[in-house]
Amino acid sequence: MSADHFTLIHRDTSCGARLGSLKTAHGMIETPIFMPVGTNATVKAMTPEDLLAINAQIILANTYHLYLRPGHKLVKKLGGLHNFMNWQRPMLTDSGGFQVFSLGDLRKISEHGVKFQSHLDGSYHVLTPELAIEIQEDLGADIIMCFDECPPATADYNYVVRSLEMTTRWARRCKDAHTRQDQLLFGIIQGGMHHDLRARSLADICSIGFDGYALGGLSVGETKEQMYGVMEACASMMPKDKPRYIMGIGAPEDLVEAVWHGYDMFDCVMPTRNARNGMLFTSQGRINIKAKIYEEDERPLDPECGCHVCRTYSRAYLRHLYRSGEILASNLNTYHNLYFYLDLMRRIRESILENSFTAFRHSFFEKSVYNQKN
Amino acid sequence: MSADHFTLIHRDTSCGARLGSLKTAHGMIETPIFMPVGTNATVKAMTPEDLLAINAQIILANTYHLYLRPGHKLVKKLGGLHNFMNWQRPMLTDSGGFQVFSLGDLRKISEHGVKFQSHLDGSYHVLTPELAIEIQEDLGADIIMCFDECPPATADYNYVVRSLEMTTRWARRCKDAHTRQDQLLFGIIQGGMHHDLRARSLADICSIGFDGYALGGLSVGETKEQMYGVMEACASMMPKDKPRYIMGIGAPEDLVEAVWHGYDMFDCVMPTRNARNGMLFTSQGRINIKAKIYEEDERPLDPECGCHVCRTYSRAYLRHLYRSGEILASNLNTYHNLYFYLDLMRRIRESILENSFTAFRHSFFEKSVYNQKN
Numbered sequence: 225m226s227a228d229h230f231t232l233i234h235r236d237t238s239c240g241a242r243l244g245s246l247k248t249a250h251g252m253i254e255t256p257i258f259m260p261v262g263t264n265a266t267v268k269a270m271t272p273e274d275l276l277a278i279n280a281q282i283i284l285a286n287t288y289h290l291y292l293r294p295g296h297k298l299v300k301k302l303g304g305l306h307n308f309m310n311w312q313r314p315m316l317t318d319s320g321g322f323q324v325f326s327l328g329d330l331r332k333i334s335e336h337g338v339k340f341q342s343h344l345d346g347s348y349h350v351l352t353p354e355l356a357i358e359i360q361e362d363l364g365a366d367i368i369m370c371f372d373e374c375p376p377a378t379a380d381y382n383y384v385v386r387s388l389e390m391t392t393r394w395a396r397r398c399k400d401a402h403t404r405q406d407q408l409l410f411g412i413i414q415g416g417m418h419h420d421l422r423a424r425s426l427a428d429i430c431s432i433g434f435d436g437y438a439l440g441g442l443s444v445g446e447t448k449e450q451m452y453g454v455m456e457a458c459a460s461m462m463p464k465d466k467p468r469y470i471m472g473i474g475a476p477e478d479l480v481e482a483v484w485h486g487y488d489m490f491d492c493v494m495p496t497r498n499a500r501n502g503m504l505f506t507s508q509g510r511i512n513i514k515a516k517i518y519e520e521d522e523r524p525l526d527p528e529c530g531c532h533v534c535r536t537y538s539r540a541y542l543r544h545l546y547r548s549g550e551i552l553a554s555n556l557n558t559y560h561n562l563y564f565y566l567d568l569m570r571r572i573r574e575s576i577l578e579n580s581f582t583a584f585r586h587s588f589f590e591k592s593v594y595n596q597k598n
Numbered sequence: 599m600s601a602d603h604f605t606l607i608h609r610d611t612s613c614g615a616r617l618g619s620l621k622t623a624h625g626m627i628e629t630p631i632f633m634p635v636g637t638n639a640t641v642k643a644m645t646p647e648d649l650l651a652i653n654a655q656i657i658l659a660n661t662y663h664l665y666l667r668p669g670h671k672l673v674k675k676l677g678g679l680h681n682f683m684n685w686q687r688p689m690l691t692d693s694g695g696f697q698v699f700s701l702g703d704l705r706k707i708s709e710h711g712v713k714f715q716s717h718l719d720g721s722y723h724v725l726t727p728e729l730a731i732e733i734q735e736d737l738g739a740d741i742i743m744c745f746d747e748c749p750p751a752t753a754d755y756n757y758v759v760r761s762l763e764m765t766t767r768w769a770r771r772c773k774d775a776h777t778r779q780d781q782l783l784f785g786i787i788q789g790g791m792h793h794d795l796r797a798r799s800l801a802d803i804c805s806i807g808f809d810g811y812a813l814g815g816l817s818v819g820e821t822k823e824q825m826y827g828v829m830e831a832c833a834s835m836m837p838k839d840k841p842r843y844i845m846g847i848g849a850p851e852d853l854v855e856a857v858w859h860g861y862d863m864f865d866c867v868m869p870t871r872n873a874r875n876g877m878l879f880t881s882q883g884r885i886n887i888k889a890k891i892y893e894e895d896e897r898p899l900d901p902e903c904g905c906h907v908c909r910t911y912s913r914a915y916l917r918h919l920y921r922s923g924e925i926l927a928s929n930l931n932t933y934h935n936l937y938f939y940l941d942l943m944r945r946i947r948e949s950i951l952e953n954s955f956t957a958f959r960h961s962f963f964e965k966s967v968y969n970q971k972n
């Protein structure tokens with residue numbers, strides 16, 4: 225891609241928040257943006273038509289899962305991920321790094337790559353930077369990620385040092401292996417919860433040069449304070465002319481915080497996974513739809529929400545579906561939760577354009593249903 | 599309802615098949631018709647929008663299930679089943695009879711009614727003809743059913759005699775209890791696999807007088823031969839000026855057989871339940887989408903099907919979704935299977951109008967992917 229794939233449209237005068245436009249092979253994305261997670265080439269409980277209806281601009285798919293099943297060669301043969309799953313808007317794939325470390329069994333890490341056992345059938349695999357790129361080229365997402373090591377939150381300082389150094393060498397190998405000019409390649413910054421190591425990783429990765437930069441290694445069990453600390457420490461050092469992505473976060477309050485610091489892209493399973501468990505995000509805070517108090521509640525899930533579910537169904541019906549174990553419960557709950565997230569991002573973009581994001585953030589936390597602590 | 603709720607539009611000159619029009623409080627239904635089953639106030643894995651898209655004219659909901667959860671009083675309070683589940687087209691509820699006998703534990707049957715334990719929580723309930731009508735009036739379906747005893751296929755002759763006599767007395771009590779003029783009330787004919795008892799039950803139920811007549815007690819473990827035998831034996835005795843419903847059947851071949859004998863309405867969980875198990879109906883016969891042979895199959899599920907799923911996705915993708923346990927697998931498979939059923943009924947209606955249903959039936963079975971034996 226040309227160097228001008230990212231355009232900084234506006235910077236909020238009151239804070240670090242930025243409004244941007246990211247050009248991909250399947251169209252433009254407005255940032256800040258939230259990307260629904262479509263692990264197995266489907267955003268769980270959503271049809272592509274649902275995703276269009278809530279105006280999802282870009283979705284994410286997981287390289288680790290698709291490599292194991294159905295396999296990247298098959299996806300390539302069937303015309304790539306876009307055709308396979310009937311999604312013609314932009315798509316991002318992660319590198320498989322995070323899942324290898326969180327789902328793979330019996331990992332053996334070496335400079336060459338990671339040997340692991342599939343969580344599906346116990347078969348052995350070796351994922352290397354070169355293979356992660358090859359898989360992602362075959363899947364054909366518009367934005368692909370470098371293969372990185374994601375150490376646990378409990379890793380000690382020296383381990384994190386060695387790990388981030390290897391992640392830098394892997395990033396270089398990824399860049400060298402990458403051939404598809406229609407894909408953007410993003411680098412991943414590691415360094416655990418150590419701000420000095422984050423700074424070092426950031427400098428190293430940026431010196432290689434990528435189309436965008438991501439903070440990896442968050443949402444791995446750290447406290448909110450630690451997460452926000454890393455976010456803040458890195459924000460001023462991130463290149464201004466490239467999209468900034470925080471991987472795997474987060475809760476609505478995390479998105480607001482991250483945008484305030486100047487981050488542009490996010491993904492998280494929270495809205496979709498919580499939906500399937502009956503945990504719903506509303507303008508009044510989180511609610512558990514299975515609660516007895518909703519038994520006879522005729523009101524919409526969220527009276528302030530404009531989504532199809534809130535305009536159509538009562539809380540009593542949603543509770544009934546959930547208690548009955550009906551598939552429609554997952555469909556409707558997911559639809560609403562993702563709408564909530566995407567609508568939040570839309571309102572965030574609006575307020576940035578009006579230089580009022582600091583006030584937006586203040587008001588968001590003042591309602592105190594979403595705050596930085598819970 | 600007025601006596602002219604059912605209009606016989608045309609009778610195929612080549613056989614017993616009839617084309618009819620049934621007027622309900624929520625609109626007209628063209629017969630012969632298949633009714634998708636929406637047990638818990640949702641047709642599993644379908645949205646109301648999906649049902650409209652495949653042109654479902656009427657759906658069925660289960661009194662037994664809705665009585666136990668969320669309860670008919672709650673549904674009434676929330677504006678009836680149509681509003682509760684956002685379905686404004688016609689709806690039919692069964693009486694709970696079949697489920698009491700197939701799902702309820704520790705049944706104790708008396709002239710008064712049936713005492714049973716809920717399969718959900720073990721609580722005790724007594725369902726009587728009067729209560730079955732009260733529940734169905736509260737749910738508010740357009741067509742409701744008499745409460746009947748549905749004896750097992752293994753019941754002996756004398757048991758079936760006593761049972762059908764009681765079912766007749768219950769039918770009279772149902773008619774007496776029924777007050778809502780905007781609902782059609784159908785009687786149910788029992789009699790097991792004994793043609794003489796079917797004739798007797800039929801005469802008894804018809805002498806009471808209902809808005810439509812149903813054959814109950816089929817699809818309870820009998821052979822296809824027995825089922826078709828009862829169908830055929832009753833066909834000539836069923837009133838010509840009222841809709842004729844066979845409850846709980848069936849496979850595509852059963853529908854074709856039943857229509858040929860002059861039956862008008864059908865319901866069955868087969869298309870929806872099979873879909874969730876990956877068993878799909880196609881113009882080439884039944885296929886199991888999880889089979890290895892579909893691994894790299896780029897073709898639509900059914901190249902002759904015009905449904906959204908077949909126009910959009912490959913067999914390989916559907917197989918991948920099924921193997922990955924994705925909710926979308928249930929959504930897409932159900933959509934196709936129900937489309938297949940409703941499209942079959944549409945083609946059946948078309949051929950009746952052209953007096954060519956006997957040829958249609960012949961060609962249907964000649965393909966031999968669906969036949970009367972399997």
Ligand SMILES: [Zn+2]
Pocket residue numbers: 525526529530531532533534535560563
């Ligand atoms: Zn909503």
Ligand SMILES: [Zn+2]
Pocket residue numbers: 899900903904905906907908909934937
């Ligand atoms: Zn189809």
